[in-house]
Amino acid sequence: MSTFASSRETTQGTIYSVTGGDWDQVASEIGSAKEERVVVNMGPQHPSTHGVLRLMLELEGETITELRCGIGYLHTGIEKNTEFRTWTQGVTFVTRMDYLSPLFNETTYCLGVEKLLGITNDVPERASVIRVMMMEFNRISSHMVALGTGALELGAITPMFFAFREREKVLDVFEKVSGLRMNMAYIRPGGVAQDLPEGTVSGIRELIKDLRKNFKDNAKLLIGNSIWIKRTKGIGYLDLAGCITLGVTGPVLRSTGMPWDLRKTQPYCGYENYDFDVITADTCDVYGRFLIRMQELEQSLRIIEQCCDKLDKLEGAPVMVADKKIAWPAQLSLGGDGLGNSLDHIRQIMGTSMEALIHHFKIVTEGFRVPAGQVYTPVESPRGELGAHLVSDGGTRPYRVHFRAPSFSNLQSTSAMCEGSLIADVVAAVASIDPVMGDVDR
Amino acid sequence: MGLEEKLPSGFLLTTVEKLAGYMRKNSLWPATFGLACCAIEMMAIGSAGKYDISRFGMEVFRASPRQADLMIVAGRVSNKMAPVVRQIYDQMAAPKWVLSMGACASSGGMFNNYAIVQGVDHIIPVDIYLPGCPPRPEMLMDAILKLHDQIGNEKLGVNRAKIVKEIEASAIAATPIHQIPVFGKQG
Amino acid sequence: MSEQKGSFGIQGTGDTSGYGGLVRSSFSPTSAQKPYGSYFDEVTDELERAFPEFNDAIEKVVVDRGELTLHIKRQRLFDVAKTLRDTETLRFEVCLGVSGVHYPEDSQRELHAVYELLSMTHNRRMRLEVSAPESNPHIPSLVEVWAGTNWHEREAYDMFGIIFDGHPALTRILMPDDWPGHPQRKDYPLGGISVEYVGATIPSPDNRRSYR
Numbered sequence: 001m002s003t004f005a006s007s008r009e010t011t012q013g014t015i016y017s018v019t020g021g022d023w024d025q026v027a028s029e030i031g032s033a034k035e036e037r038v039v040v041n042m043g044p045q046h047p048s049t050h051g052v053l054r055l056m057l058e059l060e061g062e063t064i065t066e067l068r069c070g071i072g073y074l075h076t077g078i079e080k081n082t083e084f085r086t087w088t089q090g091v092t093f094v095t096r097m098d099y100l101s102p103l104f105n106e107t108t109y110c111l112g113v114e115k116l117l118g119i120t121n122d123v124p125e126r127a128s129v130i131r132v133m134m135m136e137f138n139r140i141s142s143h144m145v146a147l148g149t150g151a152l153e154l155g156a157i158t159p160m161f162f163a164f165r166e167r168e169k170v171l172d173v174f175e176k177v178s179g180l181r182m183n184m185a186y187i188r189p190g191g192v193a194q195d196l197p198e199g200t201v202s203g204i205r206e207l208i209k210d211l212r213k214n215f216k217d218n219a220k221l222l223i224g225n226s227i228w229i230k231r232t233k234g235i236g237y238l239d240l241a242g243c244i245t246l247g248v249t250g251p252v253l254r255s256t257g258m259p260w261d262l263r264k265t266q267p268y269c270g271y272e273n274y275d276f277d278v279i280t281a282d283t284c285d286v287y288g289r290f291l292i293r294m295q296e297l298e299q300s301l302r303i304i305e306q307c308c309d310k311l312d313k314l315e316g317a318p319v320m321v322a323d324k325k326i327a328w329p330a331q332l333s334l335g336g337d338g339l340g341n342s343l344d345h346i347r348q349i350m351g352t353s354m355e356a357l358i359h360h361f362k363i364v365t366e367g368f369r370v371p372a373g374q375v376y377t378p379v380e381s382p383r384g385e386l387g388a389h390l391v392s393d394g395g396t397r398p399y400r401v402h403f404r405a406p407s408f409s410n411l412q413s414t415s416a417m418c419e420g421s422l423i424a425d426v427v428a429a430v431a432s433i434d435p436v437m438g439d440v441d442r
Numbered sequence: 443m444g445l446e447e448k449l450p451s452g453f454l455l456t457t458v459e460k461l462a463g464y465m466r467k468n469s470l471w472p473a474t475f476g477l478a479c480c481a482i483e484m485m486a487i488g489s490a491g492k493y494d495i496s497r498f499g500m501e502v503f504r505a506s507p508r509q510a511d512l513m514i515v516a517g518r519v520s521n522k523m524a525p526v527v528r529q530i531y532d533q534m535a536a537p538k539w540v541l542s543m544g545a546c547a548s549s550g551g552m553f554n555n556y557a558i559v560q561g562v563d564h565i566i567p568v569d570i571y572l573p574g575c576p577p578r579p580e581m582l583m584d585a586i587l588k589l590h591d592q593i594g595n596e597k598l599g600v601n602r603a604k605i606v607k608e609i610e611a612s613a614i615a616a617t618p619i620h621q622i623p624v625f626g627k628q629g
Numbered sequence: 630m631s632e633q634k635g636s637f638g639i640q641g642t643g644d645t646s647g648y649g650g651l652v653r654s655s656f657s658p659t660s661a662q663k664p665y666g667s668y669f670d671e672v673t674d675e676l677e678r679a680f681p682e683f684n685d686a687i688e689k690v691v692v693d694r695g696e697l698t699l700h701i702k703r704q705r706l707f708d709v710a711k712t713l714r715d716t717e718t719l720r721f722e723v724c725l726g727v728s729g730v731h732y733p734e735d736s737q738r739e740l741h742a743v744y745e746l747l748s749m750t751h752n753r754r755m756r757l758e759v760s761a762p763e764s765n766p767h768i769p770s771l772v773e774v775w776a777g778t779n780w781h782e783r784e785a786y787d788m789f790g791i792i793f794d795g796h797p798a799l800t801r802i803l804m805p806d807d808w809p810g811h812p813q814r815k816d817y818p819l820g821g822i823s824v825e826y827v828g829a830t831i832p833s834p835d836n837r838r839s840y841r
Contacts, residue, residue, distance in 0.1 A: 079813065084819060084837075115694055249723075260749055265752055266752065373658065373693050373694055376745050378725075387725060387745065395654065402730075404726040408726075
């Protein structure tokens with residue numbers, strides 16, 4: 001008789017919290033209850049719910065009659081926090097929302113700030129190409145986690161090892177370019193924080209060959225695997241009408257056959273100059289979404305190859321907007337004690353240019369002013385349409401930053417996908433939506 | 443075990459301590475308590491080949507807190523999640539240890555606001571704090587190894603009671619290093 | 630109202646010490662004049678054709694930075710939304726979300742709800758903005774028009790206190806169910822504690838010096 005996995009009487013009936021303990025005991029308690037409705041709580045701490053997601057399932061036997069999501073367990077108040085920081089500091093906050101694809105958060109925020117400033121066309125081309133390349137690498141690393149953890153939740157452990165092995169190689173690229181593996185704060189309003197170090201592009205070209213070969217490992221394991229197909233075909237069905245009315249975008253929408261990808265339909269950051277395909281499936285189920293994610297990896301590699309070619313041609317071009325009153329002033333370099341301001345930059349601002357010193361001081365402490373107005377800038381993140389709604393009152397701090405999180409909208413569809421199916425299918429469906437709770441709760 | 447309660451302080455107790463410490467530290471099973479970004483680095487340490495922790499016997503992340511020894515609080519703890527953290531901690535069977543991973547779990551991190559608990563030690567006792575945002579997998583391994591040292595040298599029975607008393611006495615006698623501000627006025 | 634001048638512009642006393650705390654100014658976007666440019670004329674003309682009481686419902690049309698915003702009276706919101714979704718030439722099938730904004734200086738219209746719309750058929754975007762006073766923060770719910778606004782309206786309620794009439798289950802979604810107050814309003818403090826160092830405390834972000 002445990003004191004924690006207990007039952008509670010409510011107006012809706014008895015609620016059994018299953019938090020470990022003897023399932024037979026709980027089941028016998030349920031069996032002896034007079035009502036037929038059973039509400040089971042797959043609580044915020046659960047190995048198979050992608051993060052701190054709480055699913056409240058009303059069961060009849062093993063079939064789900066009603067499913068509700070409880071979210072907010074990771075609510076961090078990031079949006080309110082940005083109102084007290086400068087526009088550039090907002091990048092470090094915003095990057096931690098969807099922590100599996102931080103560069104997308106940064107890009108959508110920076111595109112919004114640049115739109116408010118009116119400098120969208122002044123962002124140097126090299127900066128845009130670097131942004132695209134980093135975003136596509138981030139798409140690869142995010143899809144790897146989605147595939148790995150999705151497979152892990154369904155019981156397949158090896159794909160997780162393969163996925164994380166490839167992901168580590170991509171994180172090495174991030175570390176080489178920006179200094180951090182995750183939450184890099186690399187993309188700043190006006191461009192990127194610093195240029196690529198020596199030898200990055202050739203290293204990336206080698207890496208692409210490696211990744212292409214190794215992506216086949218996971219593909220060989222899962223595509224066509226009869227167990228995988230039984231667990232994923234026909235599961236989590238959500239057709240086009242359902243997706244559109246719920247505002248679901250991303251691989252879930254593309255699995256219905258709709259080729260809606262913002263990189264093609266409303267391009268940003270120069271995406272119209274790249275040659276890639278929009279992957280769709282027409283089965284509207286978990287298997288379709290899984291195939292879409294696997295094929296999007298290949299498309300991302302194609303884009304990265306084109307980025308490398310462009311970067312070779314743009315050698316030496318600036319990576320920050322030319323307007324010194326907005327451009328992030330610091331140049332970083334690796335010293336004996338870590339990453340810090342390069343001595344050349346310090347020599348310049350302290351010794352030669354008073355103006356540069358003033359700009360550095362003003363921009364870092366006070367921040368630049370952004371003219372009043374509101375904008376909404378969407379990007380195609382690995383999960384769907386990620387948009388930043390920014391409101392400025394003309395000052396150095398944002399007035400309101402709201403992110404349209406794709407996981408938030410996509411997660412609404414779990415009820416539609418899972419009611420009427422079995423508990424095990426909930427796990428597959430949630431894994432196919434690929435929610436990141438940081439994005440959902442912000 | 444119970445044996446350590448009955449032994450008087452001496453050679454036999456220290457041998458039992460060493461043996462128990464050795465056993466406990468070498469197969470410390472973590473509970474899955476990944477909350478946010480740090481959870482991804484924790485997953486990397488568990489499943490990426492480069493940072494494999496199964497060499498320490500720790501790759502089995504138990505979902506059930508009853509079967510886990512170590513709770514790695516990885517990520518920001520929001521006010522809504524706090525009672526859940528406490529409940530999971532209570533459900534873990536002794537001996538249990540807590541590693542607060544990342545700046546957000548140790549102190550609230552960069553999120554000094556209404557929604558985040560400013561340090562998970564407001565809710566549960568923490569054995570080792572690990573800074574970083576997020577800490578690299580190598581940093582997490584370093585923290586785990588330091589925790590292993592701590593566990594290996596843990597005192598049991600009467601020795602433990604003696605140390606607990608000593609710590610309490612020194613905490614009571616300690617001089618404050620910081621003036622506690624009057625409530626309502628900002629420092 | 631007041632706006633900043635220039636990049637390092639002086640405002641008011643020119644006090645740059647920051648001890649005044651974070652000062653916000655409010656702004657009211659000016660109504661745009663026809664022609665609006667790009668597809669905005671088409672959208673507004675079609676809407677006028679399809680929705681007879683157009684001039685009664687639309688308070689202001691703002692075209693700023695390449696984006697169209699229609700400020701709508703909250704009583705007509707549901708009808709306008711339905712028209713935007715159903716008219717063949719408009720077909721804004723997707724509502725990407727509801728964002729709340731709190732303008733405390735905009736008296737009698739403090740709480741704004743901003744609806745972001747997308748038309749996949751015509752590849753267009755637009756925005757609807759509705760306002761409500763704090764004393765009567767009711768806005769009709771659009772869950773029947775776009776089901777995806779369900780959670781977004783719950784979030785706007787949770788964070789701003791905007792009550793959506795007709796919402797099937799308007800409860801808190803991000804904060805704990807019994808949390809008092811609406812955190813993202815401007816008069817709600819950021820919360821947070823002072824950070825203690827040896828020999829100093831740094832106050833929480835909303836109490837710090839804030840350079841304007």
